[in-house]
Amino acid sequence: MDLTVCQEHVELAMDMIIDEKEVAPKIELLTDEAQLSTSCEFCQNKAKYSISEE
Numbered sequence: 001m002d003l004t005v006c007q008e009h010v011e012l013a014m015d016m017i018i019d020e021k022e023v024a025p026k027i028e029l030l031t032d033e034a035q036l037s038t039s040c041e042f043c044q045n046k047a048k049y050s051i052s053e054e
């Protein structure tokens, strides 16, 4: 699972991964132009972080 989210939804994404996978998620600040132009998984804001399971 790999979620791209805005600042506001980082915690929600982390909780989802923790609930589902029972692992601590990895948080990465997006730097790639293509990823920065995608929108948040949960709202219409621009994605800022990538949350992934390790």
Ligand SMILES: [Zn+2]
Pocket (backbone or CB within 6 Å): 005, 006, 007, 008, 009, 040, 041, 042, 043, 044, 045
């Ligand atoms: Zn959001």
